[in-house]
Amino acid sequence: MINPKAVIEHTEWVWSVAVDVVIFTLRNRDLQVHVIQRQDHPGYWSLPGGIVGATEALEEAAMRQLREQTTVDDVYLQQLFTYGDPQRDxxxxVISVAYFALLAADRIKPDGDENRAWCSVYDLPPMAFDHARMVDDALTRLRYKIEYSAAAFELMPEEFTLRELQEAYMTILNDHRLDKANFRKKIHEARIVEPVNRYQKTAGRPARLYRFRKDARLESKARRFFP
Amino acid sequence: MINPKAVIEHTEWVWSVAVDVVIFTLRNRDLQVHVIQRQDHPGYWSLPGGIVGATEALEEAAMRQLREQTTVDDVYLQQLFTYGDPQRDxxxxVISVAYFALLAADRIKPDGDENRAWCSVYDLPPMAFDHARMVDDALTRLRYKIEYSAAAFELMPEEFTLRELQEAYMTILNDHRLDKANFRKKIHEARIVEPVNRYQKTAGRPARLYRFRKDARLESKARRFFP
DNA sequence: TCAAAAGTGTTGACCCTACACCCATGA
DNA sequence: TCATGGGTGTAGGGTCAACACTTTTGA
Structure with missing residues (x-):
């Protein structure tokens, strides 16, 4: 595989290894990602990211980006894909290992910096490099993920109503035709939430608040189609 | 794992970007991967792989490994995961972008080279670096994949019986309890195979041969909410 | 008492599993 | 005619989508 000679031969060019992070959040019934205005290309935005340190693991580097950009720690973080086209920068x-992260909106610290923003995935600004594709790939992955795992809960606040949870699913899937009754039945049967003794005011009958169960099963084995 | 043998002295950190390929095949009712005996660490084996060229795309590099190792082109190839722990080599x-490939057994060229072998994923030899984990991750991915896509057909010969197809599934899933009648029904309903006018001899009634339909739907969207 | 939204029950269609059964072939 | 493995039909239990319904609140 790799022999020492290869190193010498290949030091002629300089590789850079970067991580970029697609940070999702749900705000105002909208699925948004964190973007940063580029100083070197006015009008273009990019994902938070940077070069991986010499002794840093890839996931550590991604987590460091998260901390530096959002000052939040302990976040759902998962590797997405590695982009390495010779022309991409x-x-x-540069090859870039992309990660995607899920961050509940109530954990976002307010930020006066005008170079940073949260943008709807359904209305992205011009993105640098291949970052638009990264967001697209991350969205596809997220949509798969919430259908067989409890990942959507990472985007919810500590306590939430079932309607809010349903709206989260509908916003992520960009499909607002979910049946309320059937959705609730599934969530209850999954034993994934438990009620708390508090209610949220609404225009009608108050909605019961729920929280995620600590002991919930986090993944369900996918149904078989083939065969 | 492997003890440091000859550590190269650097004045600066040099990154290397490699690809490694987990090549699966089905032979003798066994799921196997291609491995290469390491010259520098006798007794250890590794996946086919190597350094990515300066102007080479990642997938091109993986495809080049495939060609060089198996002399086969036009293979199902997909990125798996990127491994970059500082200690892995x-x-x-070195960071390694792992790919996994599916190769029908009848496309494998016979090979006298004793440094190469096909090994059962259920009985791997000692693997160098983190290659055992790569195989494990690839196997997990493969199992997911065949349940919602037609990927398993990439491991089949041009023509095959339904029993052979069923055995492929059972071998990959390592679960031999699939019901014959129900398996056949699903395959037929999926309109994914078509019969050819040939039969294969068996100990009993001859088995009809089928081939993959060129116009088959390759993926089925899972419309299942958690759980 | 009405609008609004939470929350539940029912029903028929569909799908999945298990298992029994028939069919074609060679010895 | 029997063993062997290919190939199919069916019953019943579970799941799902659709939709109507009841409940609770504020105005």
Whole structure:
């Protein structure tokens, strides 16, 4: 595989290894990602990311980006895909290991920095490099993920109503035709939430608040289609 | 794992970017991967892989490994995961983008080279670096994949009986309890195979041969909410 | 007492599993 | 005619989508 000679031969060019993080959140019934305005290309935005340190694990580097950009720790973080087209950065050869993160909106610290923003995935600004594709891939992955795992709960506040949970699913899937009764039945049968003794005011009957069960089963084995 | 043998001295950190490929095949009712005996660590085996060229895309590099190792082109190939722990190679910092490939057994060229072998995923030899984990991750992915896509057909010969197809599924899933009648019904309903006018001899009634339909739907969208 | 939204029950269609059964072939 | 393995039909239990219904609140 790798022999020492290869190193010498290959030090002629300089690789950079970067991580980029697609940070999702749900705000105002909208699925949003964190983006940063680029200083070197006015009008273009990019995902939070940077070069991986010499002794840093990839996931550590992604987590560091998260901390630096959102000052939040302990976040759902998962590797997405590695992008390495020779042309993806015109300045030099960079391969980027993309991660995606899920962050509940109530954990976002207010931030006066105008170079940072949360943008709807359904209305992205011009993105640098291949970052638009990263967001797209991350969205596809997220949609798969919430259908067989409890990942959607990472985007919810500590306590939430079942309607809010249903709206989270509908916003992520961009499909607002979910049946209320059937959705509730599934959630209850999964024993994944438990009620707390508090209610949220609404325009009608108050809605019971629930929280995620600590002992909940986090994944369900996918149904078989083939065969 | 492997003890540091000859650590290369650097004045600066040099990143290397490699690809490693988990090549699956089905032979003798067994799911196997292609492995190569390491010259530098007798008794240890590794996946086919190598350093990515300066102007080479990641997938191209993986495809090149496939060609060089198996002399086969046009293979199902997909990115798996990127491994970048600082300690994964004791000699220097290497990040490896792992791919997995599916190769029908009848496309394998006979090979006298004793340094190469096909090994059962259920009985791997000692693997170098984190390659055992790569195989494990690839197997997990493969199992998911065949349940919602037609990926399993990539491991079948041009023509096959339904029993052979069923055995492929059972071998990959390591679960031999699939019901014959129900399996056949699903395959037929999926309109994914078509009969050819040939039969295969068996100890009993001859088995009809089928082939994959070119116009078959390759993925089925799972419309299942958690759980 | 009405609008609004929470929350539940029912029903028929569909699908999945288990298992019994028939069919074609060679010895 | 029997063993062997290919190939199919069916009953019943479970799941799901659709939709109507009841409950609770504020105005």
């Amino acid at each position: 015109s300045r030099r050869r | 004791s000699r220097r910092r």
